Amino acid sequence: MSRPGTGYIAGIYEHPTRKADGKSLALLHAEVAKGALEDAGLSKDDIDGYFCAGDVAGWDARGTGPFSMIDYLGLKLRYLDSTESWGSSYLVHVAHATQAIAAGKCRVALITLAGRPRAEGFGTGTAVATDGLTAAEAQFELPYGPTVVNTYAMCAMRHMHEYGTTSEQLAWIKVAASHHAQHNPHAMLRDVVTVSDVVNSPLIADPLHRLDCCVISDGGGALIVTGPEIAKSLKHPPVKVIGAGYAPKHQMGGRIDLTYSGARWSGPQAFGEAGVTPADIQYASIYDSFTITVLITLEDLGFCEKGKGGAFVADGNLIAGVGKLPFNTDGGGLCNNHPSNRGGMTKVIESVRQLRGIAHPKVQVPGCGLALVHGTGGALGTRHGSATLILERE
Amino acid sequence: MARERAITSPVPFPETEPYWAAAKQGKLLLKRCAACGAYHFYPRMLCPFCFCADTEWREATGEGTIYSFSVMRRADIPYAIAYVTLAEGPTMMTNIVDGDLDRIRIGQRVRLVFKPAENGQPVPMFTPV
16 A cells, blocks of 8 residues: 555644634644644645645535535645545545555645534534435445444454443443553543443443443644655654555445454555564554444454453553553543544554654553554444554654 | 433435335335345345345344343433344334333243334334343
8 A cells, every 4th residue: 555665654633622612623634734744844845745635624615525624724736636435534645645655656645634513512422323324335324323333332342242242341442541541631531430430431332331422522633744765854854654455334235244344455465565473563553432442443453362452452552661562652532532533543643642752651662672562443344444543753 | 101212213215115104004025136136225126235236125024032132221212222133133222111120031932013204104113122
Protein backbone atom coordinates (compact mmCIF):
# COMPACT_ATOMS: atom_id res chain seq x y z
CA MET A 1 0.00 0.00 0.00
CA SER A 2 2.80 2.43 0.85
CA ARG A 3 6.34 2.49 -0.45
CA PRO A 4 8.38 1.66 2.66
CA GLY A 5 10.86 4.33 3.64
CA THR A 6 9.45 7.15 1.55
CA GLY A 7 7.09 8.79 4.03
CA TYR A 8 7.93 10.40 7.36
CA ILE A 9 5.62 11.94 9.92
CA ALA A 10 7.35 15.26 10.49
CA GLY A 11 4.67 17.22 12.31
CA ILE A 12 1.97 16.41 14.84
CA TYR A 13 -0.58 18.43 16.77
CA GLU A 14 -3.46 17.50 19.04
CA HIS A 15 -5.99 20.19 19.84
CA PRO A 16 -6.24 20.73 23.61
CA THR A 17 -9.97 21.51 23.56
CA ARG A 18 -12.47 18.88 24.57
CA LYS A 19 -15.55 21.10 24.21
CA ALA A 20 -15.42 23.69 21.46
CA ASP A 21 -18.51 25.79 22.13
CA GLY A 22 -17.04 29.01 20.78
CA LYS A 23 -15.40 27.65 17.65
CA SER A 24 -16.54 26.53 14.23
CA LEU A 25 -15.52 23.25 12.65
CA ALA A 26 -13.56 25.14 10.00
CA LEU A 27 -11.58 27.02 12.65
CA LEU A 28 -10.72 23.79 14.50
CA HIS A 29 -9.30 22.36 11.27
CA ALA A 30 -7.27 25.52 10.73
CA GLU A 31 -5.93 25.53 14.29
CA VAL A 32 -4.73 21.93 14.11
CA ALA A 33 -3.13 22.58 10.71
CA LYS A 34 -1.24 25.55 12.15
CA GLY A 35 -0.20 23.52 15.17
CA ALA A 36 1.23 20.69 13.08
CA LEU A 37 3.11 23.10 10.83
CA GLU A 38 4.67 24.80 13.83
CA ASP A 39 5.60 21.44 15.30
CA ALA A 40 7.31 20.47 12.05
CA GLY A 41 8.95 23.86 11.59
CA LEU A 42 7.33 24.38 8.20
CA SER A 43 5.03 27.07 6.84
CA LYS A 44 1.67 26.98 5.11
CA ASP A 45 3.21 27.67 1.72
CA ASP A 46 5.27 24.48 2.03
CA ILE A 47 2.08 22.39 1.85
CA ASP A 48 1.33 21.06 -1.61
CA GLY A 49 -0.81 18.04 -0.67
CA TYR A 50 -3.93 17.97 1.52
CA PHE A 51 -5.73 14.94 2.90
CA CYS A 52 -9.10 15.10 4.62
CA ALA A 53 -12.11 12.88 5.31
CA GLY A 54 -15.81 13.26 5.99
CA ASP A 55 -15.29 15.37 9.10
CA VAL A 56 -13.96 18.28 7.05
CA ALA A 57 -15.92 21.54 7.15
CA GLY A 58 -17.97 21.72 3.96
CA TRP A 59 -18.24 17.97 3.37
CA ASP A 60 -22.01 18.35 3.27
CA ALA A 61 -21.90 21.44 1.03
CA ARG A 62 -23.25 20.35 -2.33
CA GLY A 63 -20.75 20.81 -5.14
CA THR A 64 -18.11 22.08 -2.76
CA GLY A 65 -16.88 19.42 -0.34
CA PRO A 66 -13.17 19.60 0.49
CA PHE A 67 -12.69 22.64 -1.78
CA SER A 68 -14.43 24.69 0.88
CA MET A 69 -11.77 23.71 3.42
CA ILE A 70 -8.89 24.35 1.03
CA ASP A 71 -10.31 27.79 0.26
CA TYR A 72 -10.65 28.61 3.97
CA LEU A 73 -7.11 27.47 4.74
CA GLY A 74 -5.70 29.31 1.74
CA LEU A 75 -3.84 26.30 0.38
CA LYS A 76 -2.19 26.12 -3.03
CA LEU A 77 -2.15 22.42 -3.87
CA ARG A 78 -1.12 19.98 -6.49
CA TYR A 79 -2.48 16.95 -4.66
CA LEU A 80 -5.83 16.36 -2.92
CA ASP A 81 -7.11 13.13 -1.37
CA SER A 82 -10.43 12.99 0.49
CA THR A 83 -10.56 9.24 1.11
CA GLU A 84 -13.33 8.60 3.62
CA SER A 85 -12.93 5.61 5.91
CA TRP A 86 -14.44 7.10 9.06
CA GLY A 87 -12.19 6.87 12.10
CA SER A 88 -9.48 5.01 10.23
CA SER A 89 -9.26 7.65 7.46
CA TYR A 90 -6.18 9.38 8.85
CA LEU A 91 -4.09 6.22 8.84
CA VAL A 92 -5.13 5.66 5.24
CA HIS A 93 -4.13 9.26 4.52
CA VAL A 94 -0.66 8.66 5.96
CA ALA A 95 -0.28 5.66 3.64
CA HIS A 96 -1.63 7.57 0.65
CA ALA A 97 0.60 10.56 1.39
CA THR A 98 3.59 8.24 1.49
CA GLN A 99 2.61 6.90 -1.93
CA ALA A 100 2.04 10.37 -3.35
CA ILE A 101 5.39 11.58 -2.07
CA ALA A 102 7.12 8.50 -3.50
CA ALA A 103 5.48 9.17 -6.86
CA GLY A 104 6.61 12.79 -6.82
CA LYS A 105 3.05 14.09 -6.70
CA CYS A 106 3.60 16.20 -3.58
CA ARG A 107 6.39 17.02 -1.11
CA VAL A 108 4.64 18.18 2.06
CA ALA A 109 1.29 16.64 2.94
CA LEU A 110 -1.14 18.02 5.53
CA ILE A 111 -3.75 15.75 7.12
CA THR A 112 -6.42 17.25 9.38
CA LEU A 113 -9.23 15.99 11.59
CA ALA A 114 -11.62 18.01 13.73
CA GLY A 115 -15.09 17.78 15.15
CA ARG A 116 -17.46 19.14 17.75
CA PRO A 117 -20.03 16.41 18.49
CA ARG A 118 -20.04 17.36 22.17
CA ALA A 119 -20.79 21.03 21.58
CA GLU A 120 -23.54 19.93 19.20
CA GLY A 121 -25.02 17.54 21.79
CA PHE A 122 -24.92 14.60 19.41
CA GLY A 123 -26.00 11.22 20.84
CA THR A 124 -23.01 9.54 19.27
CA GLY A 125 -23.28 6.00 20.52
CA THR A 126 -26.96 5.64 21.29
CA ALA A 127 -28.71 7.49 18.46
CA VAL A 128 -30.33 5.42 15.72
CA ALA A 129 -29.35 6.71 12.29
CA THR A 130 -32.19 8.19 10.27
CA ASP A 131 -30.22 9.30 7.21
CA GLY A 132 -28.20 7.40 4.65
CA LEU A 133 -31.31 5.97 3.00
CA THR A 134 -29.51 5.40 -0.30
CA ALA A 135 -27.41 2.77 1.48
CA ALA A 136 -28.78 -0.55 0.30
CA GLU A 137 -28.88 -2.04 3.80
CA ALA A 138 -30.74 0.88 5.43
CA GLN A 139 -34.25 -0.49 4.86
CA PHE A 140 -33.15 -3.87 6.25
CA GLU A 141 -31.44 -2.44 9.36
CA LEU A 142 -32.90 0.88 10.54
CA PRO A 143 -36.23 -0.65 11.67
CA TYR A 144 -34.28 -2.71 14.22
CA GLY A 145 -32.67 0.22 16.02
CA PRO A 146 -28.98 -0.31 15.31
CA THR A 147 -26.76 2.16 17.16
CA VAL A 148 -23.02 2.38 17.41
CA VAL A 149 -22.99 0.79 20.85
CA ASN A 150 -25.41 -2.09 20.34
CA THR A 151 -23.75 -3.26 17.14
CA TYR A 152 -20.33 -3.35 18.86
CA ALA A 153 -22.04 -5.03 21.79
CA MET A 154 -23.17 -7.90 19.57
CA CYS A 155 -19.50 -8.53 18.71
CA ALA A 156 -18.66 -8.67 22.40
CA MET A 157 -21.59 -10.98 23.11
CA ARG A 158 -20.54 -13.43 20.39
CA HIS A 159 -16.87 -13.30 21.43
CA MET A 160 -17.87 -14.14 24.99
CA HIS A 161 -20.03 -17.02 23.72
CA GLU A 162 -17.34 -18.56 21.51
CA TYR A 163 -14.26 -17.95 23.62
CA GLY A 164 -15.41 -17.44 27.18
CA THR A 165 -14.23 -13.83 27.24
CA THR A 166 -15.51 -12.05 30.36
CA SER A 167 -16.63 -8.52 31.22
CA GLU A 168 -13.81 -8.41 33.76
CA GLN A 169 -11.24 -9.09 31.03
CA LEU A 170 -12.72 -6.36 28.83
CA ALA A 171 -12.63 -4.03 31.84
CA TRP A 172 -8.84 -4.37 32.05
CA ILE A 173 -8.60 -2.44 28.77
CA LYS A 174 -10.37 0.54 30.33
CA VAL A 175 -8.32 0.17 33.51
CA ALA A 176 -5.08 0.37 31.49
CA ALA A 177 -6.30 3.44 29.59
CA SER A 178 -7.21 5.14 32.87
CA HIS A 179 -3.75 4.46 34.33
CA HIS A 180 -2.31 6.36 31.37
CA ALA A 181 -4.91 9.16 31.34
CA GLN A 182 -4.08 10.20 34.91
CA HIS A 183 -0.86 11.70 33.52
CA ASN A 184 -2.55 13.59 30.65
CA PRO A 185 -3.75 17.03 31.78
CA HIS A 186 -6.01 17.30 28.71
CA ALA A 187 -7.75 13.95 29.21
CA MET A 188 -11.50 14.09 29.84
CA LEU A 189 -11.39 11.24 32.36
CA ARG A 190 -8.27 11.31 34.55
CA ASP A 191 -9.39 9.16 37.46
CA VAL A 192 -7.84 5.70 37.69
CA VAL A 193 -10.61 3.10 37.62
CA THR A 194 -10.71 -0.54 38.69
CA VAL A 195 -12.19 -3.63 37.08
CA SER A 196 -14.96 -3.41 39.64
CA ASP A 197 -15.71 0.20 38.66
CA VAL A 198 -16.12 -0.84 35.03
CA VAL A 199 -18.31 -3.91 35.51
CA ASN A 200 -20.48 -2.08 38.04
CA SER A 201 -21.06 0.93 35.80
CA PRO A 202 -24.50 0.95 34.15
CA LEU A 203 -25.12 -1.36 31.22
CA ILE A 204 -25.60 0.64 28.02
CA ALA A 205 -26.09 -2.28 25.62
CA ASP A 206 -25.43 -5.77 27.00
CA PRO A 207 -22.66 -6.70 27.66
CA LEU A 208 -21.06 -3.24 27.32
CA HIS A 209 -21.11 -0.95 30.35
CA ARG A 210 -20.77 2.78 30.41
CA LEU A 211 -17.06 2.49 31.15
CA ASP A 212 -16.56 0.10 28.21
CA CYS A 213 -17.41 3.04 25.94
CA CYS A 214 -15.15 5.85 24.77
CA VAL A 215 -15.77 9.48 25.61
CA ILE A 216 -17.57 11.95 23.37
CA SER A 217 -15.35 14.96 22.80
CA ASP A 218 -14.62 17.87 20.54
CA GLY A 219 -11.19 18.68 19.25
CA GLY A 220 -8.97 17.41 16.49
CA GLY A 221 -5.48 16.78 15.30
CA ALA A 222 -3.19 17.15 12.33
CA LEU A 223 -0.16 15.51 10.77
CA ILE A 224 2.54 16.64 8.36
CA VAL A 225 3.99 13.91 6.14
CA THR A 226 7.13 14.53 4.07
CA GLY A 227 9.82 12.66 2.23
CA PRO A 228 13.14 11.70 3.86
CA GLU A 229 15.15 14.77 2.84
CA ILE A 230 12.75 17.26 4.37
CA ALA A 231 12.08 15.11 7.46
CA LYS A 232 15.78 14.76 8.20
CA SER A 233 16.33 18.53 7.82
CA LEU A 234 13.80 19.27 10.58
CA LYS A 235 14.27 19.37 14.34
CA HIS A 236 12.48 16.20 15.44
CA PRO A 237 13.78 12.63 15.24
CA PRO A 238 12.49 11.29 11.90
CA VAL A 239 9.57 8.89 12.24
CA LYS A 240 9.35 6.68 9.19
CA VAL A 241 6.29 4.83 7.86
CA ILE A 242 7.64 1.34 7.21
CA GLY A 243 4.42 -0.59 6.71
CA ALA A 244 0.77 0.03 5.92
CA GLY A 245 -2.26 -2.16 5.39
CA TYR A 246 -5.91 -1.58 4.70
CA ALA A 247 -8.98 -3.76 4.48
CA PRO A 248 -12.71 -3.12 4.72
CA LYS A 249 -14.93 -5.82 6.19
CA HIS A 250 -18.70 -6.11 5.76
CA GLN A 251 -21.56 -8.55 6.20
CA MET A 252 -20.50 -10.71 3.29
CA GLY A 253 -23.98 -11.41 1.95
CA GLY A 254 -25.20 -12.66 5.31
CA ARG A 255 -22.22 -14.90 6.12
CA ILE A 256 -21.65 -12.86 9.24
CA ASP A 257 -18.83 -13.58 11.68
CA LEU A 258 -18.58 -10.99 14.45
CA THR A 259 -15.51 -12.48 16.12
CA TYR A 260 -12.96 -10.80 13.88
CA SER A 261 -12.32 -7.48 12.17
CA GLY A 262 -10.63 -6.25 9.01
CA ALA A 263 -7.43 -6.14 11.06
CA ARG A 264 -7.11 -9.82 10.22
CA TRP A 265 -6.23 -8.67 6.68
CA SER A 266 -4.72 -5.20 7.20
CA GLY A 267 -2.28 -6.41 9.87
CA PRO A 268 -0.42 -8.98 7.77
CA GLN A 269 -0.11 -6.45 4.93
CA ALA A 270 1.52 -3.93 7.25
CA PHE A 271 3.76 -6.44 9.04
CA GLY A 272 4.80 -7.96 5.71
CA GLU A 273 5.70 -4.59 4.25
CA ALA A 274 7.63 -3.59 7.36
CA GLY A 275 9.37 -6.95 7.72
CA VAL A 276 8.60 -7.13 11.45
CA THR A 277 6.36 -9.25 13.66
CA PRO A 278 3.98 -8.43 16.52
CA ALA A 279 6.69 -9.53 18.97
CA ASP A 280 8.90 -6.67 17.71
CA ILE A 281 6.35 -3.94 18.49
CA GLN A 282 7.27 -1.84 21.55
CA TYR A 283 4.17 0.36 21.66
CA ALA A 284 0.70 0.09 20.11
CA SER A 285 -2.00 2.68 19.51
CA ILE A 286 -5.19 0.68 19.05
CA TYR A 287 -8.49 2.34 18.20
CA ASP A 288 -10.59 2.00 21.33
CA SER A 289 -14.12 3.08 20.52
CA PHE A 290 -15.09 0.35 22.97
CA THR A 291 -13.09 -2.13 25.02
CA ILE A 292 -14.15 -4.97 22.70
CA THR A 293 -12.67 -3.11 19.72
CA VAL A 294 -9.22 -3.33 21.30
CA LEU A 295 -9.53 -6.98 22.26
CA ILE A 296 -10.63 -8.19 18.82
CA THR A 297 -8.04 -5.99 17.08
CA LEU A 298 -5.16 -7.31 19.19
CA GLU A 299 -6.13 -10.88 18.30
CA ASP A 300 -6.50 -10.09 14.61
CA LEU A 301 -3.13 -8.34 14.49
CA GLY A 302 -1.50 -11.45 15.94
CA PHE A 303 -0.48 -10.14 19.37
CA CYS A 304 -2.17 -13.28 20.71
CA GLU A 305 -4.15 -16.22 19.38
CA LYS A 306 -7.76 -15.71 18.28
CA GLY A 307 -9.93 -16.18 21.34
CA LYS A 308 -7.10 -15.52 23.81
CA GLY A 309 -7.50 -11.74 23.83
CA GLY A 310 -9.22 -11.78 27.21
CA ALA A 311 -6.26 -13.40 28.91
CA PHE A 312 -3.85 -11.17 26.97
CA VAL A 313 -5.32 -7.85 28.12
CA ALA A 314 -5.92 -8.91 31.72
CA ASP A 315 -3.79 -8.13 34.76
CA GLY A 316 -2.40 -4.88 33.43
CA ASN A 317 -0.68 -6.27 30.35
CA LEU A 318 -1.50 -3.08 28.40
CA ILE A 319 -0.24 -0.68 31.13
CA ALA A 320 3.03 1.16 30.41
CA GLY A 321 5.77 0.06 32.76
CA VAL A 322 3.71 -2.93 33.93
CA GLY A 323 2.66 -5.07 30.98
CA LYS A 324 4.21 -6.41 27.81
CA LEU A 325 2.33 -4.22 25.34
CA PRO A 326 1.86 -0.60 26.45
CA PHE A 327 -1.12 0.84 24.54
CA ASN A 328 -2.81 4.22 24.14
CA THR A 329 -0.53 6.01 26.58
CA ASP A 330 -2.45 9.28 26.15
CA GLY A 331 -5.52 7.61 27.66
CA GLY A 332 -6.97 6.85 24.23
CA GLY A 333 -10.57 7.27 23.26
CA LEU A 334 -11.65 5.54 26.43
CA CYS A 335 -10.31 8.35 28.65
CA ASN A 336 -8.62 11.14 26.70
CA ASN A 337 -10.63 12.22 23.66
CA HIS A 338 -12.45 11.06 20.55
CA PRO A 339 -12.74 14.15 18.39
CA SER A 340 -15.43 13.95 15.70
CA ASN A 341 -16.10 10.37 16.86
CA ARG A 342 -13.03 9.43 14.83
CA GLY A 343 -10.12 8.11 16.83
CA GLY A 344 -7.51 7.35 14.16
CA MET A 345 -5.75 10.71 14.20
CA THR A 346 -4.94 10.77 17.90
CA LYS A 347 -3.70 7.18 17.64
CA VAL A 348 -1.07 8.26 15.11
CA ILE A 349 -0.13 11.30 17.19
CA GLU A 350 0.55 9.36 20.40
CA SER A 351 2.61 6.80 18.47
CA VAL A 352 4.80 9.59 17.09
CA ARG A 353 5.19 11.01 20.61
CA GLN A 354 6.37 7.61 21.81
CA LEU A 355 8.86 7.28 18.94
CA ARG A 356 10.19 10.80 19.53
CA GLY A 357 10.49 9.99 23.23
CA ILE A 358 8.23 12.87 24.27
CA ALA A 359 5.27 10.98 25.74
CA HIS A 360 4.64 11.73 29.42
CA PRO A 361 7.63 10.37 31.39
CA LYS A 362 5.32 8.14 33.44
CA VAL A 363 4.13 6.36 30.28
CA GLN A 364 7.06 6.75 27.89
CA VAL A 365 8.31 3.37 26.65
CA PRO A 366 12.10 3.44 27.18
CA GLY A 367 13.95 3.49 23.87
CA CYS A 368 10.77 3.15 21.86
CA GLY A 369 11.83 2.52 18.27
CA LEU A 370 8.98 0.57 16.71
CA ALA A 371 5.26 1.30 17.06
CA LEU A 372 2.03 0.03 15.56
CA VAL A 373 -1.07 2.12 14.94
CA HIS A 374 -4.45 0.63 14.17
CA GLY A 375 -7.68 2.36 13.20
CA THR A 376 -11.18 0.92 12.89
CA GLY A 377 -13.55 3.17 10.98
CA GLY A 378 -17.28 2.50 10.88
CA ALA A 379 -18.90 -0.21 12.95
CA LEU A 380 -17.31 -3.48 13.98
CA GLY A 381 -20.66 -5.31 13.88
CA THR A 382 -21.79 -4.19 10.41
CA ARG A 383 -19.30 -2.54 8.04
CA HIS A 384 -15.91 -1.02 8.76
CA GLY A 385 -12.51 -0.18 7.33
CA SER A 386 -9.40 -1.40 9.16
CA ALA A 387 -6.10 0.41 8.70
CA THR A 388 -2.73 -0.53 10.17
CA LEU A 389 0.51 1.47 10.15
CA ILE A 390 3.93 0.47 11.43
CA LEU A 391 6.20 3.36 12.33
CA GLU A 392 9.91 3.36 13.11
CA ARG A 393 12.20 5.96 14.64
CA GLU A 394 15.30 6.45 12.55
CA MET B 1 -50.00 -2.60 28.59
CA ALA B 2 -46.35 -1.80 28.07
CA ARG B 3 -45.51 0.83 25.49
CA GLU B 4 -43.98 -0.47 22.26
CA ARG B 5 -40.84 0.93 20.69
CA ALA B 6 -41.53 3.00 17.56
CA ILE B 7 -40.15 1.05 14.60
CA THR B 8 -38.56 3.18 11.89
CA SER B 9 -40.42 2.69 8.63
CA PRO B 10 -38.33 1.00 5.94
CA VAL B 11 -37.89 2.92 2.70
CA PRO B 12 -37.93 0.31 -0.10
CA PHE B 13 -36.03 0.49 -3.38
CA PRO B 14 -38.00 -0.26 -6.56
CA GLU B 15 -36.37 -3.68 -6.75
CA THR B 16 -37.05 -4.60 -3.11
CA GLU B 17 -40.78 -3.89 -3.25
CA PRO B 18 -41.60 -7.65 -3.45
CA TYR B 19 -39.85 -8.20 -0.08
CA TRP B 20 -42.02 -5.62 1.66
CA ALA B 21 -45.18 -6.64 -0.22
CA ALA B 22 -44.64 -10.24 0.93
CA ALA B 23 -44.15 -9.02 4.51
CA LYS B 24 -47.69 -7.62 4.33
CA GLN B 25 -48.80 -11.21 3.61
CA GLY B 26 -46.83 -12.52 6.59
CA LYS B 27 -44.02 -13.96 4.47
CA LEU B 28 -40.25 -13.46 4.65
CA LEU B 29 -38.69 -13.57 1.21
CA LEU B 30 -35.04 -14.34 0.60
CA LYS B 31 -32.98 -14.09 -2.55
CA ARG B 32 -31.37 -17.23 -3.93
CA CYS B 33 -28.94 -17.27 -6.82
CA ALA B 34 -30.01 -19.52 -9.70
CA ALA B 35 -26.39 -19.94 -10.81
CA CYS B 36 -24.49 -20.72 -7.58
CA GLY B 37 -27.49 -21.82 -5.53
CA ALA B 38 -26.57 -19.69 -2.52
CA TYR B 39 -29.01 -17.66 -0.44
CA HIS B 40 -27.87 -14.22 0.61
CA PHE B 41 -29.12 -11.40 2.84
CA TYR B 42 -30.07 -8.56 2.55
CA PRO B 43 -31.63 -9.18 -0.89
CA ARG B 44 -29.87 -7.95 -4.04
CA MET B 45 -30.68 -8.35 -7.71
CA LEU B 46 -27.09 -9.44 -8.39
CA CYS B 47 -25.72 -12.30 -6.31
CA PRO B 48 -23.00 -10.90 -3.99
CA PHE B 49 -21.11 -14.20 -4.21
CA CYS B 50 -20.92 -14.91 -7.98
CA PHE B 51 -22.38 -11.64 -9.36
CA CYS B 52 -24.89 -13.53 -11.48
CA ALA B 53 -27.95 -11.40 -12.31
CA ASP B 54 -30.29 -14.39 -12.16
CA THR B 55 -31.57 -14.34 -8.58
CA GLU B 56 -35.00 -15.50 -7.47
CA TRP B 57 -37.23 -14.78 -4.49
CA ARG B 58 -37.86 -17.76 -2.21
CA GLU B 59 -40.05 -17.85 0.87
CA ALA B 60 -38.12 -18.55 4.05
CA THR B 61 -39.32 -21.15 6.53
CA GLY B 62 -39.10 -18.48 9.24
CA GLU B 63 -37.00 -20.69 11.49
CA GLY B 64 -33.67 -19.60 12.85
CA THR B 65 -31.28 -19.41 15.77
CA ILE B 66 -29.84 -16.39 17.56
CA TYR B 67 -26.25 -15.77 16.39
CA SER B 68 -25.77 -12.74 18.64
CA PHE B 69 -27.84 -10.07 20.35
CA SER B 70 -27.69 -7.08 22.64
CA VAL B 71 -30.35 -5.54 24.83
CA MET B 72 -30.21 -1.78 24.38
CA ARG B 73 -30.64 -0.55 27.94
CA ARG B 74 -30.01 3.13 27.30
CA ALA B 75 -33.22 3.75 25.39
CA ASP B 76 -36.65 5.03 26.35
CA ILE B 77 -37.95 1.51 25.83
CA PRO B 78 -35.24 -1.17 26.05
CA TYR B 79 -35.15 -3.54 23.07
CA ALA B 80 -33.13 -6.47 21.77
CA ILE B 81 -31.22 -6.12 18.52
CA ALA B 82 -29.96 -9.42 17.16
CA TYR B 83 -28.44 -11.30 14.31
CA VAL B 84 -30.48 -14.42 13.56
CA THR B 85 -29.11 -17.22 11.39
CA LEU B 86 -31.94 -18.50 9.20
CA ALA B 87 -32.53 -22.16 8.41
CA GLU B 88 -31.66 -21.30 4.79
CA GLY B 89 -28.17 -20.12 5.80
CA PRO B 90 -27.89 -16.33 5.83
CA THR B 91 -27.72 -14.30 9.02
CA MET B 92 -29.90 -11.19 9.22
CA MET B 93 -30.19 -8.21 11.55
CA THR B 94 -33.49 -8.22 13.43
CA ASN B 95 -35.14 -7.76 16.81
CA ILE B 96 -36.08 -10.44 19.32
CA VAL B 97 -39.58 -9.59 20.55
CA ASP B 98 -42.47 -10.86 22.68
CA GLY B 99 -40.29 -12.41 25.36
CA ASP B 100 -38.33 -11.60 28.48
CA LEU B 101 -35.32 -9.53 27.38
CA ASP B 102 -33.28 -11.01 30.23
CA ARG B 103 -33.79 -14.59 29.01
CA ILE B 104 -32.47 -14.17 25.48
CA ARG B 105 -29.49 -16.44 24.73
CA ILE B 106 -27.17 -17.09 21.81
CA GLY B 107 -28.13 -20.36 20.12
CA GLN B 108 -31.77 -20.03 21.12
CA ARG B 109 -34.28 -21.21 18.47
CA VAL B 110 -36.58 -18.48 17.22
CA ARG B 111 -39.45 -18.14 14.77
CA LEU B 112 -40.66 -15.40 12.48
CA VAL B 113 -43.20 -12.80 13.59
CA PHE B 114 -44.08 -9.40 12.19
CA LYS B 115 -44.37 -6.04 13.93
CA PRO B 116 -45.75 -2.87 12.34
CA ALA B 117 -43.43 0.03 11.59
CA GLU B 118 -44.59 3.60 12.18
CA ASN B 119 -46.24 3.64 8.75
CA GLY B 120 -47.94 0.28 9.32
CA GLN B 121 -45.55 -1.75 7.14
CA PRO B 122 -45.01 -5.16 8.79
CA VAL B 123 -41.33 -5.75 9.60
CA PRO B 124 -39.93 -9.28 10.08
CA MET B 125 -38.74 -10.01 13.61
CA PHE B 126 -38.25 -13.13 15.70
CA THR B 127 -39.51 -14.55 18.95
CA PRO B 128 -38.16 -17.45 21.04
CA VAL B 129 -39.77 -20.80 20.20
